[in-house]
Amino acid sequence: xxxxxxxxxxxxxxxxxxxxxxxxxxxxxxxxxxxxxxxxxxxxxxxxxxxxxxxxxxxxxxxxxxxxxxxxxxxxxxxxxxxxxxxxxxxxxxxxxxxxxxxxxxxxxxxxxxxxxxxxxxxxxxxxxxxxxxxxxxxxxxxxxxxxxxxxxxxxxxxxxxxxxxxxxxxxxxxxxxxxxxxxxxxxxxxxxxxxxxxxxxxxxxxxxxxxxxxxxxxxxxxxxxxxxxxxxxxxxxxxxxxxxxxxxxxxxxxxxxxxxxxxxxxxxxxxxxxxxxxxxxxxxxxxxxxxxxxxxxxxxxxxxxxxxxxxxxxxxxxxxxxxxxxxxxxxxxxxxxxxxxxxxxxxxxxxxxxxxxxxxxxxxxxxxxxxxxxxxxxxxxxxxxxxxxxxxxxxxxxxxxxxxxxxxxxxxxxxxxxxxxxxxxxxxxxxxxxxxxxxxxxxxxxxxxxxxxxxxxxxxxxxxxxxxxxxxxxxxxxxxxxxxxxxxxxxxxxxxxxxxxxxxxxxxxxxxxxxxxxxxxxxxxxxxxxxxxxxxxxxxxxxxxxxxxxxxxxxxxxxxxxxxxxxxxxxxxxxxxxxxxxxxxxxxxxxxxxxxxxxxxxxxxxxxxxxxxxxxxxxxxxxxxxxxxxxxxxxxxxxxxxxxxxxxxxxxxxxxxxxxxxxxxxxxxxxxxxxxxxxxxxxxxxxxxxxxxxxxxxxxxxxxxxxxxxxxxxxxxxxxxxxxxxxxxxxxxxxxxxxxxxxxxxxxxxxxxxxxxxxxxxxxxxxxxxxxxxxxxxxxxxxxxxxxxxxxxxxxxxxxxxxxxxxxxxxxxxxxxxxxxxxxxxxxxxxxxxxxxxxxxxxxxxxxxxxxxxxxxxxxxxxxxxxxxxxxxxxxxxxxxxxxxxxxxxxxxxxxxxxxxxxxxxxxxxxxxxxxxxxx
RNA sequence: GGGCGAUUAGCUCAGUUGGUUAGAGCGCCACGUUUACACCGUGGAUGUCGGGGGUUCGAAUCCCUCAUCGCCCACCA
Numbered sequence: 001x002x003x004x005x006x007x008x009x010x011x012x013x014x015x016x017x018x019x020x021x022x023x024x025x026x027x028x029x030x031x032x033x034x035x036x037x038x039x040x041x042x043x044x045x046x047x048x049x050x051x052x053x054x055x056x057x058x059x060x061x062x063x064x065x066x067x068x069x070x071x072x073x074x075x076x077x078x079x080x081x082x083x084x085x086x087x088x089x090x091x092x093x094x095x096x097x098x099x100x101x102x103x104x105x106x107x108x109x110x111x112x113x114x115x116x117x118x119x120x121x122x123x124x125x126x127x128x129x130x131x132x133x134x135x136x137x138x139x140x141x142x143x144x145x146x147x148x149x150x151x152x153x154x155x156x157x158x159x160x161x162x163x164x165x166x167x168x169x170x171x172x173x174x175x176x177x178x179x180x181x182x183x184x185x186x187x188x189x190x191x192x193x194x195x196x197x198x199x200x201x202x203x204x205x206x207x208x209x210x211x212x213x214x215x216x217x218x219x220x221x222x223x224x225x226x227x228x229x230x231x232x233x234x235x236x237x238x239x240x241x242x243x244x245x246x247x248x249x250x251x252x253x254x255x256x257x258x259x260x261x262x263x264x265x266x267x268x269x270x271x272x273x274x275x276x277x278x279x280x281x282x283x284x285x286x287x288x289x290x291x292x293x294x295x296x297x298x299x300x301x302x303x304x305x306x307x308x309x310x311x312x313x314x315x316x317x318x319x320x321x322x323x324x325x326x327x328x329x330x331x332x333x334x335x336x337x338x339x340x341x342x343x344x345x346x347x348x349x350x351x352x353x354x355x356x357x358x359x360x361x362x363x364x365x366x367x368x369x370x371x372x373x374x375x376x377x378x379x380x381x382x383x384x385x386x387x388x389x390x391x392x393x394x395x396x397x398x399x400x401x402x403x404x405x406x407x408x409x410x411x412x413x414x415x416x417x418x419x420x421x422x423x424x425x426x427x428x429x430x431x432x433x434x435x436x437x438x439x440x441x442x443x444x445x446x447x448x449x450x451x452x453x454x455x456x457x458x459x460x461x462x463x464x465x466x467x468x469x470x471x472x473x474x475x476x477x478x479x480x481x482x483x484x485x486x487x488x489x490x491x492x493x494x495x496x497x498x499x500x501x502x503x504x505x506x507x508x509x510x511x512x513x514x515x516x517x518x519x520x521x522x523x524x525x526x527x528x529x530x531x532x533x534x535x536x537x538x539x540x541x542x543x544x545x546x547x548x549x550x551x552x553x554x555x556x557x558x559x560x561x562x563x564x565x566x567x568x569x570x571x572x573x574x575x576x577x578x579x580x581x582x583x584x585x586x587x588x589x590x591x592x593x594x595x596x597x598x599x600x601x602x603x604x605x606x607x608x609x610x611x612x613x614x615x616x617x618x619x620x621x622x623x624x625x626x627x628x629x630x631x632x633x634x635x636x637x638x639x640x641x642x643x644x645x646x647x648x649x650x651x652x653x654x655x656x657x658x659x660x661x662x663x664x665x666x667x668x669x670x671x672x673x674x675x676x677x678x679x680x681x682x683x684x685x686x687x688x689x690x691x692x693x694x695x696x697x698x699x700x701x702x703x704x705x706x707x708x709x710x711x712x713x714x715x716x717x718x719x720x721x722x723x724x725x726x727x728x729x730x731x732x733x734x735x736x737x738x739x740x741x742x743x744x745x746x747x748x749x750x751x752x753x754x755x756x757x758x759x760x761x762x763x764x765x766x767x768x769x770x771x772x773x774x775x776x777x778x779x780x781x782x783x784x785x786x787x788x789x790x791x792x793x794x795x796x797x798x799x800x801x802x803x804x805x806x807x808x809x810x811x812x813x814x815x816x817x818x819x820x821x822x823x824x825x826x827x828x829x830x831x832x833x834x835x836x837x838x839x840x841x842x843x844x845x846x847x848x849x850x851x852x853x854x855x856x857x858x859x860x861x862x863x864x865x866x867x868x869x870x871x872x873x874x875x876x877x878x879x880x881x882x883x884x885x886x887x888x889x890x891x892x893x894x895x896x897x898x899x900x901x902x903x904x905x906x907x908x909x910x911x912x913x914x915x916x917x918x919x920x921x
Numbered sequence: 922g923g924g925c926g927a928u929u930a931g932c933u934c935a936g937u938u939g940g941u942u943a944g945a946g947c948g949c950c951a952c953g954u955u956u957a958c959a960c961c962g963u964g965g966a967u968g969u970c971g972g973g974g975g976u977u978c979g980a981a982u983c984c985c986u987c988a989u990c991g992c993c994c995a996c997c998a
Binding site: 017018019020227230232234249250251252253264297298301302303304305306307308312313314315316388389390391399434436437439440443444446447557558560561588590594596625626629630631632633635637638640641643644647648650651652653654655656657658659710711714717718724725728729732736822825826828829830831832833834835836 | 923924925926927932933934935945946947948951952953954955956957958960961962963964965990991992993994995996997998
């Protein structure tokens with residue numbers, strides 16, 4: 001826009017008939033070529049808006065829920081771009097972790113073996129076996145590096161597909177900034193950040209009992225837990241006091257009887273006071289265990305006294321730690337009872353029973369023990385079925401066991417109260433949208449019960465960049481890890497050799513050995529702000545300083561405890577800042593029956609389907625209609641409305657542009673120049689329309705600043721329909737220059753005023769709708785501004801500009817004029833005649849201000865309503881009308897209707913003859 | 922058990938610091954080919970604001986309570 005406020009338009013030929021088909025392809029190609037969404041990086045941090053995009057998992061398919069939340073982000077990105085920000089909007093792909101590992105295994109028929117060397121000539125045994133599982137015995141072992149290469153190969157195909165879909169949806173991503181989480185750069189960042197944590201003492205290793213998944217054979221972090229209902233049985237079992245009295249306990253896990261180290265009751269429990277400090281004997285096994293008191297024992301649960309085993313659950317761990325109990329572990333890492341009979345079971349009967357359970361699964365072992373207890377009479381009654389909540393690994397399907405192992409931990413405020421308080425403080429600093437989502441963060445941080453367990457006993461992922469010395473006697477010296485220098489990262493310790501050693505010294509006394517564990521996938525994902533901004537990267541070119549800390553983290557509400565929290569923790573420890581100012585949480589997508597969409601329910605909608613059917617703008621409209629944090633139903637109806645809106649926008653713009661052309665002695669279909677000079681807007685109705693536009697721009701802008709994209713859309717959309725239904729209808733004749741009933745033509749100034757208002761109005765709508773309907777707005781933008789570049793880098797409309805045009809004319813003038821027209825239309829609608837039917841006479845009634853407004857637009861109203869005779873005006877007050885309505889039913893129906901200040905009533909109307917229908921051509 | 926959110930027309934949802942007689946779209950009904958739009962236009966009908974209690978001149982809105990739904994956390998004897 002020029003400084004004189006004149007909007008110069010270069011009008012291109014218009015189509016005879018408009019449609020939304022094909023716009024995605026046309027403009028996606030154009031945007032690719034012109035690189036409108038490329039981050040420029042030529043301003044400082046204040047001119048940049050940076051977005052930490054969630055990298056979708058590239059295994060499998062996207063579903064329509066992705067479309068939903070990514071559209072929310074894209075609306076914001078496009079809005080900020082139009083506000084003049086250099087928007088930094090990268091896309092990542094998450095291909096680090098179990099889903100990808102399993103997929104690559106099945107697709108290529110390979111599995112990782114960290115003992116193998118990298119083979120550059122490796123060819124996988126299978127290719128493209130999607131869908132059918134390759135049995136483990138048919139999988140060929142490969143080195144980690146080979147596995148990563150296969151993963152990159154496979155995901156590259158998916159990424160292409162995903163990228164195409166995102167582009168079709170109109171996401172304004174800078175595709176030159178793409179990353180994937182197992183890629184070299186993210187691996188380097190993850191390892192470097194870990195080494196920094198290690199150097200500062202925030203990363204440490206510990207041998208401790210912890211939750212363990214027996215299927216995946218790995219330790220699991222608190223954040224990856226999921227409680228699920230799991231069926232079990234209560235067994236009432238008798239221990240025996242020294243005098244032989246049975247002491248009954250209740251347990252759901254009798255198979256752990258052999259691992260029992262104590263019985264525990266609450267210190268205040270009078271029933272067991274006499275037993276504290278004494279020992280009891282376990283049934284059959286005959287092992288003596290102490291009866292102890294601990295406040296964590298609950299008097300009203302079961303019989304009030306519990307068997308403490310190492311380890312049945314996390315409370316056992318607490319008791320074991322607090323009461324310094326011995327470790328008597330009988331469950332192995334694969335979830336089976338260990339083969340060797342433990343030395344603490346000494347009785348013959350006990351050892352025989354144990355041998356019977358050895359190497360059995362917990363399920364089978366339980367059966368053996370229960371039968372034995374029933375036979376010996378130590379079980380009271382039958383097992384009572386129960387459903388209890390049990391911890392599962394979120395990706396696993398067997399309950400977690402507790403085993404003791406050496407693991408790496410990262411401080412996250414789970415043990416350090418000061419850090420915990422600092423992280424809570426960061427949570428307060430972060431602006432959550434919607435705000436109530438903050439409590440989920442607070443709940444999580446307050447409920448942490450240990451540091452972040454980051455090591456996983458898996459093979460695919462980012463390796464810990466560590467080796468350990470092997471002593472001369474062949475022991476691994478975990479206490480003195482060997483670290484690489486930062487400049488050689490990323491490394492794989494199973495194939496790379498630490499400085500000062502040679503490959504021949506691997507795993508030999510006096511040499512070194514690799515840390516074979518990999519990091520939790522969140523250990524990489526938690527660093528996406530550092531990854532995308534090229535923290536500490538040589539090729540950064542100052543990118544980090546221009547983009548970090550970032551502005552926005554959009555993400556799902558389900559991963560506040562993982563992705564959001566761990567990112568905050570990492571940035572706090574490494575950069576001493578919050579990684580972003582805002583976080584935007586989208587809701588769930590529910591199917592039309594309000595069930596959450598998920599693969600297992602089989603109700604997932606593939607996003608390409610609705611995009612193809614209704615158009616990308618329509619699907620975006622549906623997504624953008626839902627506020628942040630609010631669940632939304634998959635709603636085809638809403639998409640149809642979006643499609644209708646886009647088509648309406650095309651048609652209204654076509655009209656506004658075609659009508660302006662005749663003035664230039666041009667016909668529709670030809671190019672033309674136009675200059676929409678705001679000083680040419682002189683008619684009160686036109687000014688009122690600009691006044692309302694100013695108000696709409698102000699409201700929409702404020703809503704977008706508050707991350708309320710849905711409210712902004714609603715505001716813009718409502719006014720757009722008013723603009724079409726009322727304003728355009730009112731000024732159509734004037735804009736055409738149509739003479740009135742008396743043959744009087746509108747003045748040139750009046751014609752120009754209408755045409756300019758139409759032009760400036762539609763120019764504004766193109767820009768206001770641009771974040772929501774990027775394709776149709778780009779189409780119309782190019783109809784009116786052929787050489788002006790993309791609407792998506794055009795400036796966002798400013799309320800002040802339109803307010804200046806409006807001068808002091810109030811927006812209510814448009815409302816009154818619109819309601820007056822509606823009143824005239826109602827006469828015809830109720831008489832069931834064509835809108836072309838002339839009105840011979842009518843009286844319009846409105847509040848005094850309304851009368852003034854109607855007078856100011858009377859010619860337009862009369863002509864739009866085809867009033868050929870006298871149009872009278874009569875003043876009423878809102879109060880009068882309401883009183884009249886309730887006091888008497890003798891009034892005209894219209895008088896009884898409740899009115900507000902902008903309502904216009906009608907009476908004494910008289911219709912003429914409907915026009916004769918013209919025969920069809 | 923603790924917490925968060927929701928409950929408004931047949932459906933999907935707005936409803937601001939409490940303020941006249943609670944709104945929109947879809948769907949429904951009726952009418953209308955009108956030189957932007959039949960992928961359309963015009964007009965109309967539609968409510969125990971989940972229940973109960975309270976504060977107030979006045980409550981969809983604030984407080985208490987109950988119910989239902991969704992989610993988060995805790996609960997493994």
